[in-house]
Amino acid sequence: MGIHVIKMPDIGEGIAEVELVEWHVKVGDSVAEDQLLAEVMTDKATVEIPSPVAGRILALGGAPGQVMPVGGELIRLEVEGAGNLKEAPATAAPQPQAAPPAPVVTAAPAPAPQAPAARPVAVAAAAVAAPRREPGEKPLASPAVRQRARELGVELQYVQGSGPAGRILHEDLDAWLTHGQGAAPAAAGYAARAGEQQIPVIGLRRQIARKMADAKRRIPHFSYVEEIDVSDLEDLRQHLNAKHCAQRPRLTLLPFLIRALVVALRDFPQLNARYDDEAEVITRFGAVHVGVATQSDAGLMVPVLRHAESRDLWGNAAEVTRLAEAVRSGKAQRDELSGSTITLSSLGALGGIVSTPVINHPEVAIVGVNRMVERPMVVNGQIVVRKMMNLSSSFDHRVVDGMDAAAFIQAVRGLLEHPATLFLE
Incomplete structure (x- = not known):
């Protein structure tokens, strides 16, 4: 040997x-x-x-x-x-x-399923018997399984693993949730609870923490919020999806927002830039490489849609979908996670009314999208129901003046409220 x-x-x-x-x-x-x-x-x-x-x-x-x-x-x-x-x-x-x-x-561990109760249980009931582990022994499980267990309130020490070397799989969590064997007694809803859990900040979470702290420490942020009437844009989006659903990718609002950024940045090149604060040099870019903030099971990541200016709506839609899938499946490559010149952050249906996004250092601007809601608005003296959406954006005040930031967002607003102008050259 x-x-x-x-x-x-x-x-x-x-x-x-x-x-x-x-x-x-x-x-x-x-x-x-x-x-x-x-x-x-x-x-x-x-x-x-x-x-x-x-x-x-x-x-x-x-x-x-x-x-x-x-x-x-x-x-x-x-x-x-x-x-x-x-x-x-x-x-x-x-x-x-x-x-x-x-x-x-x-880029990240394989994502955990989002609806555990709906997944079939592939582990026999006998597999969920209480495992025998030595005191202090840490159960084997992937980061995605550990995160899902934390979200479900499951202590992995009580879960029997069916993978190699007793590794706990998603199927084992499903089996534990279904059968509940070997678990510590669950506390009643109003019972007093004790105990503490210390979670080391390591891996991707450590990288996110350091990057966010560095961005806030080095960049003097200021935010600007504007509401946008996206009724006509939403009508166009639905019309295009209905007409081309069999031949082309489904369009969300993101490709239209990306197109609006591309067009507006022609008049505001100072926002499509990075600032090297150590060398005190601003680099403006002709190409628009849009970072698209994407949530994965491992944490927030920003894949980069390169040369958004060279793609049409469906090209950008397909690339956004591909990048999001690469991040969530853990297959994004290093060059797909770097090189952005401006970032778009969207919380989708959870977007709230206002947010204050953190700039993706060393960029100088980030555009945040809040949720779309129907609200009564006064149009030509009449109260009508319109689809409204806020843009909450942040800028580096060392590079971008407040007036330029406001004018840029107003340009984006004009393009989105009159969507035909997105395609005029």
Whole structure:
């Protein structure tokens, strides 16, 4: 038997260290070649580390949340044959190791289903019996499963896992919810509750926290809110969907908003820009690369719709759909998550009346979309029902003056309230 050491791979792009997000194995486990060992994160990309060999886990190189250097020892296995680490004095240099398989880079863990009660239960009832775990032993589960369990109020220590090495799957949560076996007694609705839960801020949540704090610390935000009558726009959207539903992607409001940004930015290029506050240089862009804030099970991410100015409504609609699916399925690549010049943030039906979006540093503007509602409005002296929607936008006051911000949003308003002007050249 020999020892095989797997080192933290070089992910590229000059990255010197990564954060260890989660182990998928524990000491004593037997692993197969290409089996997933761990997930690490750099910036906003999650990297899955597979095993290049089969063997038994002897030691793990760190704990979740720990920042590890590239080239540092990630994991140590006992393998058949000589391995890549010779038994030698501590001063002797280890033998070169075999190159591990290429890591799989994704944007986020696979998303959890949004309607757990509707999913079929694929686990036998016997599988939900209370598991036997050592005191302090952490159940194996993906970040998506852990988040879903937190949302459901389920303690994973009571859930029996049916995956490899007892890993808890979404199906196991379904089975636990259906049968409820082995669980701690549920407290009555008005019963006093005690206990605390400490949740480490690691992985994507840590990256989001740092980015938001950095943006608010470095950028003097100011916000501007305007209401828009989107009745005619909504009529056009529904007409186009009805006419082209069989041949073209379904249109939401987002492609029209993106088109309005593209047209309005022709007269306000200072908003399609990034500000390097260390070099004190503003870079304006001819291309409009729109960041589309997208919620995933792992947290908020901003995939980038590149060259929005070169696409028609359906082209932008298809690309927004593709990017959102890539983020939510954990398949977005690094170049799809960077390079935006202005960001569009929409909370959809949850959009409220007003919001104050945080600028996506180092950009200088973000346009936030609130929900559309029907309200009585006075039009030509008559009270009529119109579809109204607010835009809540934020700007970097170091680069954008208040008058320019207001004029830009008014230009967007004019385009959306008279949708034919979106297509005039």
